[in-house]
């Protein structure tokens with residue numbers, strides 16, 4: 001029996017044509033023809049004016065951390081229910097991490113929890129659009145403005161999501177995206193920093209190019225270039241950009257295929273899944289079960305029937321590394337999602353037969369776990 005995989009990265013065949021072309025062009029290191037093409041695509045599609053493509057979303061977050069010029073004692077508020085990089089990029093650059101909790105009925109961060117954590121030392125708020133579902137970004141934007149702190153969107157999974165038509169990634173001073181193979185659009189690995197607050201543009205260009213003013217040199221603004229700031233090797237290669245562009249050309253197709261699966265799951269399992277079913281980019285479909293025991297039994301059932309269903313995230317405030325560095329935090333909702341959330345397979349290669357089987361086995365698994373109560377709530 002062939003196992004139904006949780007994720008299979010999408011490929012269109014156009015990637016190889018673009019990579020073959022980039023080899024012909026003899027410019028492979030970065031900031032070339034295909035980086036420009038990807039840049040233009042982002043502008044046309046989402047109005048992202050200032051794009052810095054990076055080897056990963058983690059790199060884009062690290063660039064952001066460097067742009068903040070963090071000093072000892074500076075606090076950065078991050079959602080506990082997220083991937084390690086959301087916090088680690090800032091922790092690695094000297095920030096004290098302060099955790100905000102999830103909402104009661106959504107893994108996304110709670111705006112009230114964020115506001116309650118703001119102190120005179122808060123420099124920035126990082127939000128995550130969990131699994132591509134937009135968080136309460138309008139409220140959080142208002143909070144950030146009110147307290148004069150920088151807002152960063154970790155939009156790793158959220159390319160194409162929007163709030164009232166405004167693209168995710170255009171709310172924060174900064175936004176970061178991932179093109180890791182687990183995301184909707186991929187170049188194997190890959191990332192993007194969108195800088196919306198133009199005050200940071202000059203330094204972003206410098207940090208992007210290893211802390212040098214190389215960009216200014218090529219514009220003829222200085223007569224030689226050298227070391228002027230912090231930075232690292234944050235450019236993606238042209239090979240990565242070419243592959244990415246090959247994927248971006250199939251963006252609509254990817255979205256349609258994922259949405260087709262998502263809609264079928266949602267029509268079956270709406271009542272134990274996400275409460276907000278719009279504006280997302282069909283990146284992920286999750287269920288919330290009543291307890292860890294039932295969640296684990298459900299995963300076991302799915303696996304026994306050839307379906308890879310998976311949990312995540314380990315809430316960051318529970319990591320022993322984090323406790324040692326930043327102390328204890330109380331995030332009961334993040335704890336609940338860590339214990340009770342499970343994700344179903346969603347990708348472009350799923351056949352209708354496989355989708356049917358996932359739905360059938362999910363129903364069977366829910367009965368097995370004796371979930372009638374949850375389904376009625």
Ligand SMILES: *Cc1c(COP(=O)(O)O)cnc(C)c1O
Nearest residue numbers: 056057058083085156178179180
């Ligand atoms: C995937 C992901 C990342 C990391 O992305 P990379 O491109 O692998 O560095 C960071 N944050 C969130 C929320 C993610 O989902």
